[in-house]
Amino acid sequence: MPQTSAPATSGDPAGAPSVPDASATARTPDRSSAPTGATTWATRVWNDRRAWAAPVAVFAVVFTGYVLFAAQQWAQFTARSWDLGIFTQLLSRYAALQPPIVSIKGDGYNLLGDHFHPLLAALAPVYALFPSAFTLLVIQAACFALAAAVFTRAARARLGTTPAVALGLAFGFAWGLQYAADAQFHEIAVAVPPLTLSLVAVLDRRWRAACLWGAPLVFVKEDLGLTVVALGLLIVFVAWRGHGIPSVTDTPASGGSAAAPATRRFLSSGVGLGAGLAAWGVTWFVVATMIVLPALNPGGEWAYADKADPLGIFADPAALFAPAKGETLALILACSAGLVLRSPMALLLLPTLAWRFLSTNTGYWAPTWHYSAVLIPIVLVALLDAIERARSSRWAWMRAYVRQAPAIAVTAAVVLLPGLPLFSLVEAASWETSPRAASAQAAIAAVPQGASVVSDIGLMNYLASDHEVFWIGNDNPVPDCLVIDTVAGGTPGEWGDVLAVGQRLFPGAGFAGVFDADGYQVACR
Numbered sequence: 424m425p426q427t428s429a430p431a432t433s434g435d436p437a438g439a440p441s442v443p444d445a446s447a448t449a450r451t452p453d454r455s456s457a458p459t460g461a462t463t464w465a466t467r468v469w470n471d472r473r474a475w476a477a478p479v480a481v482f483a484v485v486f487t488g489y490v491l492f493a494a495q496q497w498a499q500f501t502a503r504s505w506d507l508g509i510f511t512q513l514l515s516r517y518a519a520l521q522p523p524i525v526s527i528k529g530d531g532y533n534l535l536g537d538h539f540h541p542l543l544a545a546l547a548p549v550y551a552l553f554p555s556a557f558t559l560l561v562i563q564a565a566c567f568a569l570a571a572a573v574f575t576r577a578a579r580a581r582l583g584t585t586p587a588v589a590l591g592l593a594f595g596f597a598w599g600l601q602y603a604a605d606a607q608f609h610e611i612a613v614a615v616p617p618l619t620l621s622l623v624a625v626l627d628r629r630w631r632a633a634c635l636w637g638a639p640l641v642f643v644k645e646d647l648g649l650t651v652v653a654l655g656l657l658i659v660f661v662a663w664r665g666h667g668i669p670s671v672t673d674t675p676a677s678g679g680s681a682a683a684p685a686t687r688r689f690l691s692s693g694v695g696l697g698a699g700l701a702a703w704g705v706t707w708f709v710v711a712t713m714i715v716l717p718a719l720n721p722g723g724e725w726a727y728a729d730k731a732d733p734l735g736i737f738a739d740p741a742a743l744f745a746p747a748k749g750e751t752l753a754l755i756l757a758c759s760a761g762l763v764l765r766s767p768m769a770l771l772l773l774p775t776l777a778w779r780f781l782s783t784n785t786g787y788w789a790p791t792w793h794y795s796a797v798l799i800p801i802v803l804v805a806l807l808d809a810i811e812r813a814r815s816s817r818w819a820w821m822r823a824y825v826r827q828a829p830a831i832a833v834t835a836a837v838v839l840l841p842g843l844p845l846f847s848l849v850e851a852a853s854w855e856t857s858p859r860a861a862s863a864q865a866a867i868a869a870v871p872q873g874a875s876v877v878s879d880i881g882l883m884n885y886l887a888s889d890h891e892v893f894w895i896g897n898d899n900p901v902p903d904c905l906v907i908d909t910v911a912g913g914t915p916g917e918w919g920d921v922l923a924v925g926q927r928l929f930p931g932a933g934f935a936g937v938f939d940a941d942g943y944q945v946a947c948r
Contacts, residue, residue: 474579475576477579477584478572478576478579478591480588481575482568482571483568485568485572485592485596486565486568488595488596488845488848489560489563489564489568489604490561492604492605492844492848495847495848495854496560496607498857498860499853499857500859500881502880502883502911503605503606504606504880506606506607506608506609507560507607507887508527508883508886508887508892509527509534510543510608510609511559512525512527512887512892513534514550515550515888517543517550518547526891526893527883527887527892527893530898530899530900535719536716536721537720538644538645538727539711539715539716540610540613540643540644541642543643546559554889556608556885559607559608560608563603563604563608564604566612566616567600567604570595570616570618570619571591571592571594573619573623574590574619574800574803575587575588575590575591575594581807581811582810586829589829589830590803590806590833592833593758593803593836594799594800594803597803598795598843599797599798600799602790603793603795604844604845606791609796611797612793612796614640615796615799617636617640618801619800620632621654622654622768622800622804623804624636625661628661628662630658630662633654633696634655634658634696634697637654637700638700640654641711645708645711646774647797648704648707648708649774650704650774651701651704652701652704652705653773654771655701655702655703657697657767657768658693658694658700659694660770661693662693663693712725713725729783730783731781731783732781732782733781743780747788747790748780751776751779754790755802757839758799758802758836758839759802759803760806760831760835762806762809762810762825763809765809765812766805766809767808768804768805769801771801772802775794806828806829809825810825810828810829813825859941866906866938866945867886869938870906871947872889873890875890875900875902875904876890876891876893876902877893877894877902877905877906877928878895878906879894879907879913880908880912880913895907895914895924901929901932902929903948905928905945906944907921907943907944908943910942912942920944921934921939921944934946934947935947935948
């Protein structure tokens with residue numbers, strides 16, 4: 424029978440057992456060359472600092488950029504929609520330990536009947552300390568910066584410091600995140616860091632961490648349950664295929680048979696955890712859309728179910744190839760240097776792209792607004808995965824291309840910058856004081872403290888933190904005050920001035936004008 428030899432050691436003939444040198448045990452060890460405990464600790468600390476320097480630097484730059492952009496919007500009294508006011512009211516309710524009744528959506532409206540986002544309650548302590556709509560913009564900036572830092576750390580381990588920093592900044596200032604910041608706060612910002620952490624854990628084959636970070640996504644927004652399903656299936660696929668399984672070092676060296684059970688256990692844990700995560704995603708998607716949302720929605724239904732029309736493509740096949748959809752897909756390819764499709768992580772793009780592209784709402788198709796924020800972690804981490812996979816490609820041209828892929832992706836990000844929202848930070852005109860700023864502040868001051876307000880979106884965000892605010896387009900109770908912005912608030916021009924609006928909406932309520940300047944008008948009872 425063939426004999427299994429012990430592993431050879433340096434200086435010994437192959438197959439010969441190592442015999443300790445008795446004289447060596449009697450000699451005093453050379454302490455001059457052996458690292459002391461203090462030296463080892465110092466080296467470890469120094470290496471840890473170096474490993475964290477790049478992610479921390481990227482975090483600081485990205486966070487500063489988004490906070491400055493938010494400050495610019497805030498100072499200019501920019502109101503992109505009613506969403507920032509809605510989420511401000513939501514967090515003010517959570518901070519007061521009250522149900523999430525958001526009057527901007529409607530009198531007595533429970534916002535958990537609109538979208539399923541209970542995880543936002545975790546932000547309530549921060550809002551309680553800093554009760555302002557601007558706080559939400561800072562939280563969003565921190566979410567994007569944290570995700571960019573996590574990505575940078577993963578990229579540094581694979582590409583080195585300089586490419587990692589460049590790609591980390593490309594991640595942090597990617598088009599999907601910039602458009603989300605331009606649209607101001609939405610719940611989807613909270614999904615970006617855990618999704619990034621989960622995908623990086625998949626890269627590292629840390630299945631348990633990937634599942635633990637991915638599982639809370641179902642509590643950010645109901646459609647992310649489908650993304651969690653895709654994440655679970657991705658873990659199953661990668662674990663089953665066995666890509667990147669670490670070597671087993673705790674098995675006997677006398678044979679390879681002991682390594683096989685350990686490897687199978689490793690695979691089984693990944694497959695089992697991934698399958699469990701997929702089941703978790705399915706369960707919460709069904710619970711959210713079939714039970715929670717219909718139960719809490721005033722209409723007794725999932726309010727956005729009618730926006731999806733998969734069969735509509737048969738009635739209008741041309742809509743499937745709308746230019747807005749092509750623009751979104753082109754940006755996905757550009758920021759991944761075209762490599763996203765070489766990674767199985769591309770599977771995670773499908774749920775979000777499917778509900779958007781099959782929707783009857785054309786606003787979902789384009790890359791603007793906040794709908795593409797969750798695509799950025801998927802695309803950029805998929806780029807890292809594709810680079811690792813292609814290094815062992817049998818095609819020389821592919822191996823050569825992936826060496827240049829980080830530079831190509833960064834170049835694409837730089838080329839796109841002038842057309843993206845944060846480019847305003849380097850434009851001097853964007854920092855000029857709004858000619859209506861003083862009037863806006865005076866209009867806010869004209870509303871008595873604690874008064875209930877019916878408002879258009881013009882000053883809604885600035886009133887929501889310390890007033891009970893209702894949107895002017897709903898059927899509302901009679902408020903204490905009316906606030907409109909005739910320039911950019913969205914109140915129909917044919918409704919007339921604030922007194923005419925008051926008479927139209929609340930006949931006989933008896934409003935009197937208290938402020939009128941630069942388009943801002945306030946009337947109170």
